[in-house]
Amino acid sequence: xxxxxxxxxxxxxxxxxxxxxxxxxxxxxxxxxxxxxxxxxxxxxxxxxxxxxxxxxxxxxxxxxxxxxxxxxxxxxxxxxxxxxxxxxxxxxxxxxxxxxxxxxxxxxxxxxxxxxxxxxxxxxxxxxxxxxxxxxxxxxxxxxxxxxxxxxxxxxxxxxxxxxxxxxxxxxxxxxxxxxxxxxxxxxxxxxxxxxxxxxxxxxxxxxxxxxxxxxxxxxxxxxxxxxxxxxxxxxxxxxxxxxxxxxxxxxxxxxxxxxxxxxxxxxxxxxxxxxxxxxxxxxxxxxxxxxxxxxxxxxxxxxxxxxxxxxxxxxxxxxxxxxxxxxxxxxxxxxxxxxxxxxxxxxxxxxxxxxxxxxxxxxxxxxxxxxxxxxxxxxxxxxxxxxxxxxxxxxxxxxxxxxxxxxxxxxxxxxxxxxxxxxxxxxxxxxxxxxxxx
Amino acid sequence: xxxxxxxxxxxxxxxxxxxxxxxxxxxxxxxxxxxxxxxxxxxxxxxxxxxxxxxxxxxxxxxxxxxxxxxxxxxxxxxxxxxxxxxxxxxxxxxxxxxxxxxxxxxxxxxxxxxxxxxxxxxxxxxxxxxxxxxxxxxxxxxxxxxxxxxxxxxxxxxxxxxxxxxxxxxxxxxxxxxxxxxxxxxxxxxxxxxxxxxxxxxxxxxxxxxxxxxxxxxxxxxxxxxxxxxxxxxxxxxxxxxxxxxxxxxxxxxxxxxxxxxxxxxxxxxxxxxxxxxxxxxxxxxxxxxxxxxxxxxxxxxxxxxxxxxxxxxxxxxxxxxxxxxxxxxxxxxxxxxxxxxxxxxxxxxxxxxxxxxxxxxxxxxxxxxxxxxxxxxxxxxxxxxxxxxxxxxxxxxxxxxxxxxxxxxxxxxxxxxxxxxxxxx
Ligand SMILES: Cc1cc2nc3c(=O)[nH]c(=O)nc-3n(C[C@H](O)[C@H](O)[C@H](O)COP(=O)(O)OP(=O)(O)OC[C@H]3O[C@@H](n4cnc5c(N)ncnc54)[C@H](O)[C@@H]3O)c2cc1C
Ligand SMILES: Cc1cc2nc3c(=O)[nH]c(=O)nc-3n(C[C@H](O)[C@H](O)[C@H](O)COP(=O)(O)O)c2cc1C
Ligand code: SF4
Ligand code: SF4
Ligand code: SF4
Numbered sequence: 001x002x003x004x005x006x007x008x009x010x011x012x013x014x015x016x017x018x019x020x021x022x023x024x025x026x027x028x029x030x031x032x033x034x035x036x037x038x039x040x041x042x043x044x045x046x047x048x049x050x051x052x053x054x055x056x057x058x059x060x061x062x063x064x065x066x067x068x069x070x071x072x073x074x075x076x077x078x079x080x081x082x083x084x085x086x087x088x089x090x091x092x093x094x095x096x097x098x099x100x101x102x103x104x105x106x107x108x109x110x111x112x113x114x115x116x117x118x119x120x121x122x123x124x125x126x127x128x129x130x131x132x133x134x135x136x137x138x139x140x141x142x143x144x145x146x147x148x149x150x151x152x153x154x155x156x157x158x159x160x161x162x163x164x165x166x167x168x169x170x171x172x173x174x175x176x177x178x179x180x181x182x183x184x185x186x187x188x189x190x191x192x193x194x195x196x197x198x199x200x201x202x203x204x205x206x207x208x209x210x211x212x213x214x215x216x217x218x219x220x221x222x223x224x225x226x227x228x229x230x231x232x233x234x235x236x237x238x239x240x241x242x243x244x245x246x247x248x249x250x251x252x253x254x255x256x257x258x259x260x261x262x263x264x265x266x267x268x269x270x271x272x273x274x275x276x277x278x279x280x281x282x283x284x285x286x287x288x289x290x291x292x293x294x295x296x297x298x299x300x301x302x303x304x305x306x307x308x309x310x311x312x313x314x315x316x317x318x319x320x321x322x323x324x325x326x327x328x329x330x331x332x333x334x335x336x337x338x339x340x341x342x343x344x345x346x347x348x349x350x351x352x353x354x355x356x357x358x359x360x361x362x363x364x365x366x367x368x369x370x371x372x373x374x375x376x377x378x379x380x381x382x383x384x385x386x387x388x389x390x391x392x393x394x395x396x397x398x399x400x401x402x403x404x405x406x407x408x409x410x411x412x413x414x415x416x417x418x419x420x421x422x423x424x425x426x427x428x429x430x431x432x433x434x435x436x437x438x439x440x
Numbered sequence: 441x442x443x444x445x446x447x448x449x450x451x452x453x454x455x456x457x458x459x460x461x462x463x464x465x466x467x468x469x470x471x472x473x474x475x476x477x478x479x480x481x482x483x484x485x486x487x488x489x490x491x492x493x494x495x496x497x498x499x500x501x502x503x504x505x506x507x508x509x510x511x512x513x514x515x516x517x518x519x520x521x522x523x524x525x526x527x528x529x530x531x532x533x534x535x536x537x538x539x540x541x542x543x544x545x546x547x548x549x550x551x552x553x554x555x556x557x558x559x560x561x562x563x564x565x566x567x568x569x570x571x572x573x574x575x576x577x578x579x580x581x582x583x584x585x586x587x588x589x590x591x592x593x594x595x596x597x598x599x600x601x602x603x604x605x606x607x608x609x610x611x612x613x614x615x616x617x618x619x620x621x622x623x624x625x626x627x628x629x630x631x632x633x634x635x636x637x638x639x640x641x642x643x644x645x646x647x648x649x650x651x652x653x654x655x656x657x658x659x660x661x662x663x664x665x666x667x668x669x670x671x672x673x674x675x676x677x678x679x680x681x682x683x684x685x686x687x688x689x690x691x692x693x694x695x696x697x698x699x700x701x702x703x704x705x706x707x708x709x710x711x712x713x714x715x716x717x718x719x720x721x722x723x724x725x726x727x728x729x730x731x732x733x734x735x736x737x738x739x740x741x742x743x744x745x746x747x748x749x750x751x752x753x754x755x756x757x758x759x760x761x762x763x764x765x766x767x768x769x770x771x772x773x774x775x776x777x778x779x780x781x782x783x784x785x786x787x788x789x790x791x792x793x794x795x796x797x798x799x800x801x802x803x804x805x806x807x808x809x810x811x812x813x814x815x816x817x818x819x820x821x822x823x824x825x826x827x828x829x830x831x832x833x834x835x836x837x838x839x840x841x842x843x844x845x846x847x848x849x850x851x852x853x854x855x856x857x858x859x860x861x862x863x864x865x866x867x
Contacts, residue, residue: 022505029504032830035786035802036810057504091808096783097831 015176015310016080016106024110028057031102034093039104042091044423045072049088053107065115066122068108073147073426074140076116076186077169078419079108081177085306087419116186125194129153131436134216136203139167140418141222141409143190144425145432150193152433157216158195161202167224168410169418171249174277176284180252209381213404218432221392221400221407222425225371225415231269235327236367240334244268244278244368251281262286267337267360268316269293269324270368272302278366279316291360293319295342295350319360323352327365337362371415381405389414398428406432442743444736444750446480448716449609449634449694451568453480453540456711456750457735460698460719461486461544461570461613464729466518468528472535477729478736481540483637483719484529486517486572487557488546488584493519499646499656501672510672511722512646514657514664516578517546526564533565541565542611545602546572546584549594554601568608570696571599571633573624574615574640576667589615589640592627599631609634611696614680616673617643621680622687635694636684637719639677641667670722674700678713682761685714702731704738711750712757768846770860773821773837775799775814781834784810788825788835796824817863 019027031053039049048067055064068075084090084105092101115122133149135142138160146156164170170183191197201207212219228243230236251259266287268278271294282290292311294301298320301308312318321342328336341356373390385393385401391414398406408424410416444455458481459465459474466485474482493515501510518525533541543561547553561569573595575585588594595612602610612628614621616639625636643665648655655663677699684690697715701707702723710718723731743750777788789802789812799818805811814825826835847857 026505032785032787034784034810035790036804038784038808038810041808093783093785 016103016109018113019103019106019110024056024107027103027107028053030094031057032093038091038093039088039102042087043071044087044417044419045075045078045426046423047071047075047088047108049104052111053102053104056107056111061111061114062120062122064111068112069115069122072419072422073144073190074169074186074418074422075108076112077140077178077183078422079105079112080182081169081173082417082419083304083306086304116189117182119185119189119192121189121192123151123193125192126151126153128155131155131217132157132215133218133220133432134159134212135220135222136209136212137167137221137223138162138165138187138197138199139222139224139409140169140421141224141407141411141425142167142220143187143195143222144422145220145222145406145408145429146195146425147190147193148426148429149432150195152429154433156195158197159201159203159207159212160197160199161205163199165197165199167222168245171252172245173418174248174281175252176280204377204380217404217436219405220398220425220428220432221405221411222409222421223374223377224410224421226374227372228274228367228369229372231324231367231369233324233326235329235334238327238329238334239332240363241327241365242367244270244274244366245371247366248277248281251285256285260286261364263288264364265289265291265360265362266364266366267291267293267319267324267362268366268368269337270370271296271300272368272370273304273307274371275368276303276307276311276316278368279311280314282364282366283314283316287364289317289362290315291317291319291337291362293322293324293337293339293360295321295323297321322358323350324365325352325357328359334363334365336360337365371410373414374411396427397431398424399431442740442748442750444480444740446717446750448696449568449611451481451540451542451609451611451717452538453717454538455480455736456715456717456739457481457707457732458483458540458542458696458717458719459724460721461542461572462721462725463515464721464724466520468532471528471532471541474724474729474732475532475536475539478732479539479729481542481567481717483542483544483570484525484566486544486546486575487522487525487561488517488579489548490519490521491516491578494659496657496659497666499666501646501670508670508722508726510644510646510668511670511725512644512657512666512668513641514577514659514666517544517572517575522560526560529561529564529566533567540567542568542570544570544572544613546575546579549583549588549598551601554598555605558602558605562606562608566608568611568634569602569606570611570613570637571602572613572640573598574613574617576615576617576641576643577665586615586617586640589613589624590618592623595624596627596631599628599633603632611635611637611694613637613640613698615640616676616680616699620683622683622690625684625687625693626689629690629693633693635696635716636690637696637698638680638684639673639699641669642673642676644668669699670726671700671702674706674709678709681710681715682713682758685755685758686761702726704735704742707735707739708742708753711753712755713761714755714758716754765849767848769849769852770842770844770847770857772840772842772860774816774819774840775821775823775825776836776838777812777814778834778836781831782812783831783834784812785830786810786812787828787830788812791824791828796820796822800825820863 033050052064052067088104089101132155135158138158266282322339326338337360341353375390398408406428409421446456461483471482497515500508503509543566573589579585580587612633696717697710698719701720707718789800792800829835844860851857
C-alpha cells in the first residue's frame with residue numbers, strides 16, 4: 001500500500017485505509033453541505049468540513065487541502081488518528097437520517113495526503129516580522145503553535161529532546177493508525193514553513209529555561225506527559241515487563257521482525273486507549289494470547305467503544321474486575337502475572353476479593369496505567385502554577401502564571417487527542433501574537 | 441403479467457422496448473443477442489453510403505459521482521458495408537420473426553437514392569423504416585440528417601419520395617435541434633409518414649479536458665460539436681413528445697419516444713405522454729442488453745398494480761398539459777416542515793434565504809441542533825425547500841384552502857375572475 005507519494009506506510013497502518021477517487025467522489029457528494037454545520041463545531045480545530053468536502057467533489061484538491069491545513073497544520077495526521085466517531089463524524093446530521101455519517105476522516109486523508117506526503121508547498125513563510133518564539137517540545141501542541149506563528153512572520157525555534165520531532169504523534173500512536181514515516185513526512189512539511197526544529201536538545205538540560213526567556217520574545221511549552229509510572233507491585237523490574245508506550249515506540253522505530261511476539265503470551269494492564277493500542281499491536285505482532293487486565297467493568301473502561309471493539313476483533317481477551325498483584329519471574333524473566341478479582345464496596349470503592357487470586361501464564365507484561373506528569377520540569381520554572389494532579393494551569397488562551405510563557409496540549413489537559421493539542425497550540429499562537437503586537 | 445405487446449403504425453413487437461438506432465444495433469450479432477435478452481424491437485444502425493468514423497468519438501458528462509448522466513458522440517452512420525448489414529438483417533429477421541426490425545436510413549437527398557435504399561431494406565425483411573433526419577454532426581455538413589430535419593419542406597419532400605415506394609410503415613425520426621418541433625412533425629404527417637420517432641441527439645459540446653483544454657471527445661487534440669443523449673435529455677424529449685401529441689395538426693400520429701430512457705419509470709412517462717413504443721440507446725451502452733428484464737418487469741408490475749392496460753396508459757397524461765395562462769392562480773400551497781423528521785441540515789434555510797423568498801427561519805437550539813420553521817405569511821409555495829430537503833416527506837406542500845373560485849390568468853385579465861390576495865410579508 002502506498003499513498004501515491006512513493007512513501008510506503010507500514011501494513012499496520014490500515015485502520016482507515018486511503019480512498020480511491022471513485023469512492024471519494026461518491027462519499028464527498030453525499031455530504032449535504034449543511035448550514036451552520038454541526039460537524040464543524042465538533043472539530044476542535046474548527047475545520048470548514050463541508051467546505052473542504054465540496055472542494056473534493058469539485059476536484060479542487062489543492063483548495064481542499066488548503067481549507068484543512070489552514071485550520072489544522074497536522075490535518076493529515078488528524079485524518080488518521082482523530083476519534084472521528086466521537087468528534088466530527090459523531091455530529092453529522094446523517095445519523096438522524098439513519099444513514100452512515102460522512103467519512104470525514106477518510107476524506108480529509110484523501111485531500112491532504114497528496115499535498116503533505118507529496119511535499120507540495122501550500123503556504124509560504126511570511127516575511128520576517130523581527131520577533132522570535134521558542135517552543136519547548138516538538139509534539140502536536142508546539143507544532144500547531146509554531147506553524148501558526150511562522151505564517152505570521154515569527155522566527156520559531158522548537159527544542160525537542162527526542163531524536164525525532166512529533167512527540168506521541170511520531171512515537172506513541174499505534175501503527176494501525178499512524179506510521180513513523182508518515183508522521184515525519186508531515187513534519188518535514190511544517191519545516192518548510194520556516195520553523196526550525198532542534199532535536200536531541202532537552203530544555204532544562206542542554207538549554208536552560210532562563211536562556212529561552214532571554215533569547216526569545218515569548219516561549220511556548222508543549223512538553224506533553226511523561227512515561228507510564230510503575231504500578232507498584234513486585235516484579236516490575238523483570239525482563240519482559242515494560243511501559244506500553246516504550247513498547248509502541250520500539251515497534252514503530254524498528255523492523256517488525258526484530259520486535260516480533262510470535263507465539264508469546266502477553267498481558268496489558270489498564271483500560272484506556274493506550275492499553276487498547278498495546279493489545280492490538282501485540283496481537284498484530286503475532287502474540288498467541290493477549291490479555292487486557294482491568295480493575296473495573298467494561299462500561300467503566302476509559303477506552304472509546306469503537307476502540308474496545310477493535311481490540312476485541314483483534315483477539316484481545318478482556319480480564320475484567322481484576323487487578324495485578326505481582327509479576328512472577330524465573331531467572332530474571334517474566335513467567336506470569338498474578339491477579340486478584342475485585343468488586344465494589346458499599347461506597348463504590350474498589351476492593352480485592354479475598355482468596356480470588358489467579359495467575360495468567362504470560363511472558364510479557366505491558367503497563368498502560370496512565371502517563372505521569374512532568375512535575376519535575378515544572379518545578380524548575382519559577383512561578384509556574386500547576387494543580388495537585390500535575391497539570392499546568394493555563395487560561396483559555398494558553399497563558400500561564402509566568403509572564404511570557406504560554407502552554408497547551410497534554411501537559412495542560414492531562415491527555416487528550418492530537419487535534420486538541422494542535423487547537424490549543426494554535427490558540428496560544430494567536431494570543432502570543434496579540435500580546436506581542438500590543439507590546440509594540 | 442400485463443400484456444405488453446405493441447403495435448405502432450402497424451409495426452408489431454412483443455413489447456414496446458426497442459433499441460434505438462445506434463451502436464447497440466450495429467451488427468446482427470448484437471441485435472440477435474438483444475432479442476434473446478428480451479428486447480421487442482431494434483432500429484438498425486442507420487444505413488447509407490458507408491462512412492469513416494474518427495477514433496475516440498464519445499464524451500460523457502458525470503455528475504456528483506454518477507457516471508454518464510449525459511453522453512455525446514461524434515459518430516456517424518454505419519461504417520460497415522451496406523451488403524453486410526442487409527445480409528445480417530435478413531438473417532436476424534429469419535431467426536426472430538416476431539421481433540420488430542426497423543431499418544434506419546439516410547442517403548443523399550436524391551429521389552433515386554432513396555428509392556433504391558428503401559427497396560433494399562424491404563428486401564432484407566424490414567418490418568418498418570425509420571428516416572434519420574436527425575444526425576446533428578458530420579452528416580448534416582453533407583446535406584443529410586439534421587440538415588433535412590431542420591427544414592420542414594425537405595422533410596416533407598424526402599418522406600414523400602420514400603412513401604412512393606415503401607410497402608412497410610415509415611417512421612420519421614426528428615431532430616430536436618429546431619425551435620419548434622411541431623413543424624417538421626406536421627411536414628412528416630403531410631407527406632404521409634405513418635409515425636414519428638423522437639428525439640435524436642441534441643447539438644452539444646460535452647465539455648473540455650481542463651488539463652489540456654481540449655474539447656471532448658478529442659481527436660488528436662481537436663473536437664467537433666456532437667450529439668447529446670442519455671438521462672439528462674429526457675425532459676427535453678418529454679416536452680417535444682407532448683407538443684406533437686397535443687398539436688391539433690398531428691393529433692393521433694403514432695410516436696416512438698426516445699431520449700434518456702433508462703428505467704421502466706421513464707418509459708411510463710413517455711407512454712403516458714403519448715408514445716407507443718420507446719427506444720433506448722445510452723442506457724444500453726452503459727449497462728447492456730440485460731436492462732430489458734427490469735424494463736418489462738417494472739412496466740408490467742406498474743400496470744398490474746393499477747389494473748391498467750398498456751393501451752389505457754398511453755397518452756393518459758396529455759389532457760393535463762395546458763398553456764400557463766389556463767392554470768389556476770388561486771390554488772394556494774405552503775411548505776410545512778415535519779419537525780419529527782427534520783435532521784437540522786438547514787439546506788431549506790439556505791435555499792429559501794438566498795434562492796427564494798426568505799420564508800424560512802433558522803435558529804441554533806440549546807442542544808446544538810439547527811431548528812427551522814416556515815413563516816407562513818412569507819411562503820409563496822414555490823417548492824424550492826422541499827426540493828432541496830434530503831429527507832423523504834419532511835417538507836410537504838400543503839394546500840391552504842381559501843374562499844376564492846379558481847381563476848386563471850386568462851380569466852383574470854379578461855375580468856372574469858378574481859385573484860385571492862398574495863403574501864404581503866415585509867422583509
Ligand atoms: C498510546 C497513545 C495512543 C494515542 N492515540 C491517539 C490517537 O489515536 N488519536 C489522537 O488524536 N491522540 C492519541 N493520543 C494522544 C496524543 O498523542 C496526544 O494528545 C498528543 O500527542 C499531545 O501532544 P503534545 O504536543 O501535548 O504532547 P506530546 O505529543 O507528548 O509531545 C511532547 C514533546 O515534548 C518533548 N519534551 C518533553 N519535555 C521536553 C523538554 N524538557 N525539552 C525538550 N523536549 C521535551 C517530548 O519528547 C515530546 O516530543 C494517544 C496517546 C497515547 C499515549
Ligand atoms: C454513439 C451514438 C450513435 C448514434 N447513432 C445514430 C444513428 O446512426 N442513427 C440514428 O438515428 N440515431 C443515432 N443515435 C441517436 C440514438 O438513436 C438516440 O436517438 C439518442 O441517443 C437518444 O436516446 P438515448 O437518450 O436513449 O441515448 C446515436 C446515438 C449515439 C449515442
Ligand atoms: S481534524 Fe479530526 S475532528 Fe477535525 S475534522 Fe479532521 S478528523 Fe474530524
Ligand atoms: S454534518 Fe455531515 S452532511 Fe452536514 S456538512 Fe457535516 S459532514 Fe456534511
Ligand atoms: S432541509 Fe429538511 S431536514 Fe434539512 S433542515 Fe430543512 S426541513 Fe430539516
